[in-house]
Amino acid sequence: MTSESSPERDTQQRLARNVGELLQELRVAQNGVQVLFGFLLSVVFTDSYRKAGDFVHVTHVVVVLLTAASVGFLIAPAAWHRLLFRRGARESIVNHASRFVVIGLILLAAAMSGAVLLIGYVVFGGIVGAVLGGVIGLLFALLWFAWPKTFDGERS
DSSP: OOSOOOHHHHHHHHHHHHHHHHHHHHHHHHHHHHHHHHHHHHHTTSHHHHHSOHHHHHHHHHHHHHHHHHHHHHHHHHHHHHHHGGGTOHHHHHHHHHHHHHHHHHHHHHHHHHHHHHHHHHHHOHHHHHHHHHHHHHHHIIIIIIHHHTTTTOOO
């Protein structure tokens, strides 16, 4: 027996690590999006929601749809892993799941921004709500997407 590993085995180990890391990242995102989704669903059962105007209702439904879509994109890779992991589809799972996670995060950022817009609108009014939602959206765009692009040339 030799202690050297084959290129195929190295590739499989790397893919297994990639899938494990991806699923761990998803656990973090899924918890946040599921809590947001639960909160958004419960709001419709309050008296103040029933009395709110069309802007609040429409914005709320849009935010619920963005959150639900985010849930779908963020949970899909876990489902794929469960269905496909024994079929040797790790590379395909990693490639497609990486794209789905980014889409899910974009949808989550939009949903969170919309939720902040909604809360800001109800508490302070339209302009302040829009500014708060926009600032949070910009923060997510910078922290989640723009800033990591500056890491490209760094080595640890």
